[in-house]
């Protein structure tokens with residue numbers, strides 16, 4: 156399998172190079188040259204296959220012979236080492252819970268898979284040490300720190316904005332030690348992001364360290380997110396209804412993986428991109444004009460993205476045609492007030508605790524189902540509600556029980572290095 160750059164179709168890359176570099180030299184996102192439909196027999200047997208068997212069949216063509224089968228199976232086993240339950244919430248609405256991994260957000264899947272692949276390539280080749288440099292607004296940091304913890308040959312440096320991530324999120328990325336360093340930046344998420352971008356262009360740093368990024372544009376984080384769409388469909392009782400998935404979307408990596416799964420033959424007939432006030436795609440589907448805006452802060456902060464970088468991959472799945480895309484994708488956006496009211500309502504009526512992102516997913520699904528009666532709907536719960544403790548407790552008016560694994564992290568001591576500008580990041584990276 157080869158990958159090409161979405162900025163230049165003549166630029167080709169192996170899977171290994173795409174994982175190590177993240178972006179093409181022209182800054183384009185990598186995209187697979189071929190998307191093959193899986194055989195009918197696979198779907199007929201789906202219900203009797205294990206998670207790992209499903210995942211291996213789904214991903215193997217995207218990796219080819221670049222990782223030996225036994226290694227790949229090992230990476231998959233570790234990646235999917237927790238549950239992905241589908242649970243009924245109310246008539247025609249089910250939830251796919253993606254928060255049973257170590258950091259309680261869906262990003263564990265991509266982070267673990269990428270760490271496994273990168274770890275293998277380092278072990279096999281003469282790559283030397285690699286530094287994973289990543290900026291986080293919340294969940295990415297914890298998932299990446301956890302996924303790469305103890306992986307030989309890799310140092311992880313995480314930048315996060317001081318005072319702007321939740322307490323649990325901060326503890327998840329500042330308490331691990333070993334090969335993980337947290338830099339607490341006196342600034343906003345955008346400042347962290349800008350500093351990371353600058354470091355990637357800085358020749359002095361490049362001389363001293365091999366840098367790579369671990370955000371969702373990396374193919375090794377994007378592609379494994381397909382796994383849980385297959386695992387979810389495996390659990391559904393369809394009763395002759397069509398299936399729609401509603402995905403709380405920020406950078407559009409997660410929903411794009413679902414749409415790729417559908418393109419490979421998985422029976423999902425429609426997608427809803429559910430968003431908060433950062434609604435560039437909602438506006439695009441209404442007007443055919445793609446007009447990114449600076450992001451605004453909301454209570455579903457992992458989706459506060461003004462210009463979703465993976466959307467170009469969604470468009471590529473439809474050969475960049477608007478009408479093809481519009482048939483398969485709807486998008487709705489919701490205010491914080493609607494989100495809070497929904498958390499309260501669903502808790503009261505269905506006794507189910509939503510996190511703010513899941514609540515947005517639920518709202519989008521409900522809106523779609525109101526005019527599409529022949530569908531059965533699934534929305535994704537992308538993070539555990541305790542990760543957004545204050546917001547959720549305020550909305551539902553009750554205290555949440557803290558899972559033991561989260562309490563254990565909360566009790567650990569935070570270790571972070573405070574930095575205020577790029578100069579300090581640079582001297583840290585050169586030291």
Ligand SMILES: *Cc1c(COP(=O)(O)O)cnc(C)c1O
Nearest residue numbers: 294405406407408409457537538
């Ligand atoms: C990252 C994240 C999202 C957004 O996912 P994208 O792939 O960027 O669209 C949604 N919810 C939670 C909880 C997240 O951490």
